[in-house]
Amino acid sequence: MTILLDPTSEQSPTLRPRxxxxxxxxxxxxxxxxxxxxxxxxxxxxxxxxxxxxxxxxKHYAKPTNTRPAPLPLQQxxxxxxxxxxEGLSD
Amino acid sequence: xxxAPQDGLIAVVxxxxxxxxxxxxxxxELAARTGLQVYTQDDPDFPETVPTRIDDTGLDMSHRLxxxxxxxxxxxxxxxxxxxxxxxxxxxxxxxxGIAGLGADLPESRPGCGAKNIEPGVIERLKIRFNETGLKxxxxxxxxxxxxxxxxxxxxxxxxxxxxxxxxERVLKMLDGTARDPQEVIGLVPPILAPATVEKIAINAVMAxxxxxxxxxxxAAVEAVLDEKFAMHGVLATTMFVGPVVIVNGTIRRRxxxxxxxxxxxxxxxxxxxxxxxLQLVIRNIGGGRPQEVDRATxxxxxxxxxxxxxxxxxxxWEPLSVERGLTPGQxxxxxxxxxxxxxxxxxxSREPESLCRSFAESLKVMFNVKSxxxxxxxxxxxxxxxxxxxxxGWSKARVYEELYKLCEIPGEDLVxxxxxxxxxxxxxxxxxxxxxxRPGGLMIVRAGGGAGMFSGIIGGWSSSGPRGSTPITKxxxx
Amino acid sequence: xxxxxxxxxxTVGVATTEFIQGAEAQAKxxxxxxxxxxxxxxxxxxxxxxLRALADEHFDAIIKLLLK
Numbered sequence: 001m002t003i004l005l006d007p008t009s010e011q012s013p014t015l016r017p018r019x020x021x022x023x024x025x026x027x028x029x030x031x032x033x034x035x036x037x038x039x040x041x042x043x044x045x046x047x048x049x050x051x052x053x054x055x056x057x058x059k060h061y062a063k064p065t066n067t068r069p070a071p072l073p074l075q076q077x078x079x080x081x082x083x084x085x086x087e088g089l090s091d
Numbered sequence: 092x093x094x095a096p097q098d099g100l101i102a103v104v105x106x107x108x109x110x111x112x113x114x115x116x117x118x119x120e121l122a123a124r125t126g127l128q129v130y131t132q133d134d135p136d137f138p139e140t141v142p143t144r145i146d147d148t149g150l151d152m153s154h155r156l157x158x159x160x161x162x163x164x165x166x167x168x169x170x171x172x173x174x175x176x177x178x179x180x181x182x183x184x185x186x187x188x189g190i191a192g193l194g195a196d197l198p199e200s201r202p203g204c205g206a207k208n209i210e211p212g213v214i215e216r217l218k219i220r221f222n223e224t225g226l227k228x229x230x231x232x233x234x235x236x237x238x239x240x241x242x243x244x245x246x247x248x249x250x251x252x253x254x255x256x257x258x259x260e261r262v263l264k265m266l267d268g269t270a271r272d273p274q275e276v277i278g279l280v281p282p283i284l285a286p287a288t289v290e291k292i293a294i295n296a297v298m299a300x301x302x303x304x305x306x307x308x309x310x311a312a313v314e315a316v317l318d319e320k321f322a323m324h325g326v327l328a329t330t331m332f333v334g335p336v337v338i339v340n341g342t343i344r345r346r347x348x349x350x351x352x353x354x355x356x357x358x359x360x361x362x363x364x365x366x367x368x369x370l371q372l373v374i375r376n377i378g379g380g381r382p383q384e385v386d387r388a389t390x391x392x393x394x395x396x397x398x399x400x401x402x403x404x405x406x407x408x409w410e411p412l413s414v415e416r417g418l419t420p421g422q423x424x425x426x427x428x429x430x431x432x433x434x435x436x437x438x439x440x441s442r443e444p445e446s447l448c449r450s451f452a453e454s455l456k457v458m459f460n461v462k463s464x465x466x467x468x469x470x471x472x473x474x475x476x477x478x479x480x481x482x483x484x485g486w487s488k489a490r491v492y493e494e495l496y497k498l499c500e501i502p503g504e505d506l507v508x509x510x511x512x513x514x515x516x517x518x519x520x521x522x523x524x525x526x527x528x529x530r531p532g533g534l535m536i537v538r539a540g541g542g543a544g545m546f547s548g549i550i551g552g553w554s555s556s557g558p559r560g561s562t563p564i565t566k567x568x569x570x
Numbered sequence: 571x572x573x574x575x576x577x578x579x580x581t582v583g584v585a586t587t588e589f590i591q592g593a594e595a596q597a598k599x600x601x602x603x604x605x606x607x608x609x610x611x612x613x614x615x616x617x618x619x620x621l622r623a624l625a626d627e628h629f630d631a632i633i634k635l636l637l638k
Contacts (some may be wrong), residue, residue, distance in 0.1 A: 002239055005257045005374040006229040007248055009285030018603055019580040021638045030636070031579070039613045039621055043584070046394040046625035047632065056613030069573060079577040084636045085571055089613060090593075504610060 011054060022083070029057040031082035036066040040089035095155065100127040100188060101165045103147065103158045106137035108204035111162045114179050117194045118162075125188065132161065151240060152216040153208035160203040164188065166513040178203035179374055208381030215263040224263055225273060228290060243298075244400050250368065250396055254298040265293040268303030269310060270570050277310060280378030282385040287313055287377050292369070295376055299369035304347050305362055307568045308425055309369045312337050312399075315427040315566040316370065317386035320430075322561040326491050326553060327380040332392045332431035332563075333553040335374075336470065337367055337399035338537055341423035342415035349401035352434045353541030356400050356433060356472065356548065367399030374397060392431040402537045403475060408482035411539045416565045423568035428535065430550040431560040434458070438477065439545045444484040448491065451547070452498030456528050458551050462508075462516040464501050464526045468533040468552035468563070471495075474540035477547050488536055499528040530557050571604050582635040584628070586611040605635040 022028060027044055030051060032044050044060070050056045063070045070078075078085060095101070102118055104111040113404040119140025121127040128145060130139050135146035147153055156165065160177035164187050167173065174182035185193050186356055208217060239256045244251060255261065264271050266289070273290035280287045289310065291295045296309050316323045316335050333413045339349055348359035358364065374380045376456075382388065387480055390393075404411045414425035436454045441447040451471065458465040472482075481491060502519030511514055533556055542548070553561050574581045583604055585593060585603050588611040597604055616624070 001235055002233040002256065003259060004233060004243070005259060005262050005290075005294045005598075006231050006577060007227060007291065007298060007372065008378050009280075009283060009291070010229050010381065011285065011379075017574050018580065018605060021577065021580050021636060022195070023634065023638050025633070039616060042618050042621040043609075043625045045614070046622040047289060047629060050629050075573055077580055080137045082579065084632065085574050085581040086584065086632055086636070087574075087580050087581055088484065090583060090585035091588045091610070091611060091613065 020085055025056050025084075028083040029059060029081065031078050031085040032058055032060050033078065033087040034060070034062040034069070035070075035087060036063045037089055037091060044086070046063055060081075078083065093229055094166055095152065096128050097170045098167055098188055100125055101130065101156070101167060102127055102129045102162055102207070103132065103153055103156065103165075104130040104138065104162045105204070106134040110179050110201045112137070113197060113201055114184075114194065116164050116429050117179075117184065117197070120193065121188055121190070124154070127188075142348065150208040150213065150217060152219075152465070153352055155207060158206045159209055161206045161333050162203055163206070166459075170391075175531075181542040187300050193538050200552050208462075212260075212264075215260045218263060219259045225261055226262060226290060227274065227288075228262075228294060232260075232322065245324060247381075248298065248372070250254065250375065252396070254372075255300055257294045257297040257423050258493055261297045262290070263296050265301065265303050265306055268291065268293075268306035269449050271310065278311050280313075280317065280373060281380065282328060283379040285379070286318070287373060287379050291377050292373055295372040296365070296369040300361065300373050300391060301369050302347070302361070302365075305366050305369075307423075307570050308339060308343060308362075309373075311425045311542070311566045311568040312366065312370045313373055315425055316374075317565040318564045318566075320558075320562045321427060321564045322555070323378075324372070325400060325555060326429045326561050327374060327378070328385050328387055328557075329553065330379045330389045331388045331549060332388065332551070333429045334392065334395040334398060334431065335370060335426045335549070336394060336428045336430040336550055337370060338412055338426045338470075339366070339399065339401045339424070340404065340411045340426070340429065343423035344401040344404075351401035351403035351539050355403070355539040355541075356398075359417060363399050363401070367394075367397030369398060370399070394431055397541065400539055403539045406475075407478055407538045408486075409478070409488040409536070409538065412535060415535075416563075416566065418567060424565055425568060426535075426563055426565040428468070428550070428563045429553040430470055433472075434549040434552055436549060437545070438546045438547075439481065443492070444481050444486045447480050448498060449493045451549075452495055454549055455495065455534075456498055456501065460513075460515050460547065460556070462511065463515050464505055464517075465533070466507050466528055466552075468535070468556040469529065469561075470550040470552070470554060471534060471536045472548040473536055473538050474544060474547045475538065475542050476545045478538045491536060492534055495534060496527060496529065496531075500524075500525045501528060533557065549557065572602050575602070575604075581605065582607060583603060583630060584609065585617055586613055588612070607631050607635065 115138035120143040128139045130145045130147035130152050163177040167176040174187045176187050243254050271289050275289050276286045349361045349362045438450040505522040506517050508516035571581050583606045587608045
């Protein structure tokens, strides 16, 4: 295990902080990523419907298998097509 | 970790030491008569004269006993050291051992050798192991499966380029580069105004690729940008192009191998590259200044990775920049200037200083926009071939400044908004007046560059130059 | 999740309560602080209507973690 000394002023926790979120969803596109575990698709489809009702743009994506991280092309595609992501369902 | 003997004699030796070899018979005698315990730093089979040696190749006991020279002979009583001697000296050994007639065949005395536990590199590892580093920064554990480069990138420490992982060992070695206390606060770094201790700066200096001997220059540069008159917060937060440019003067340039000559403003020299980069990492990591956050630069400029070079002082007819700004010749110093980019000035024909000055002035006058005046400060990097022209004509630096200022006077009507078909510009009231492109004291000249090529450069400044904005700051480099 | 956040895409994960401990352990190992909404376990045996109801129930909580 490598120990490094913190070069910062240590005002944030050692955890990597979450990315900054936007103030509002207007004009943004939300990606909904099905991680391919059972029944997640129904749940996520409903989330998409609710977003649609509010006039928020969304796109559905699905991992080919839940046992591995999303393949690189899928990650890149999501990163270029949406601003935010909802991912589910893990158990 | 073994426990030090509570009572009796201890000796610490190494085979690779002629004096330790010399004392081998005495050690044998003391072991037989007094139960002397011998710790060996390198080869546990040494000395053969002592039946039971203790392996201290890990140097734990040597470190705890603070051994500096081998052989060292120590007398303990009730867990405390009451006497010690080092090297071989019959009188001393007899006193510490409390036995007369030691080493009859040996010379009176012989100096010892340096102990292994204080060799460079070793002492840092021991301090880390014993948690005696005195380092106060938070430790970040990188998981075994984590790549240390990715870990540093993901924590946001990088300027985009790879970093040297700041291990405790590297930081301890870096701190050897200065006599200053690691907890000394150099200043508060904007925008979050966090204290920049020598230790925190050293961590960033390690990441930047500095050698320990560069650290004093980095400390001076940080001190300089944190001077209130440099206005570091403004320089960082501006939408304009600038970042701190570091010019180094004095004996330190040669001592640490900086480049003042060919490609001085470009890549390839570790000291140039790492000192400038360390400063930027301090701003980013200690101060929290990052692009598209507090740093609002529209374009920025590549110098915000690193922009540091040494002045080519030798053979120049002019005083170095630091001397111009009040320091004594040879004194190591850094000057920081809020600047950006490099506007090339090509003049391969001027043989007279007046003509050469006009080349510079015409280039200076378009800085920012041909319609803007006063625009900003400028740092003029004059190459040796151009400086030679001034030298041959016997022009002092002061004379050059005088000429440039004169040539940078611009008729106000040329600067009025709308003039030359350009909407940019100043109020109509300027017509009929003369406006200088620069504020008094807004130009600085340094000499740098390779010996061949009549190509000088202008490093543009920040629109808020001078007392209401950023002024260049010079600081002495202290060890 | 860490992958998309590393690409600059703020992400919210939806998981069942069964995953709470796993999520904590993963976060600790990776040094991250993921935004998560937990729904009651199990989900495998829920009907479609029940799942849609769960989605409606937790919709606001999910959106909240996507915003400042």
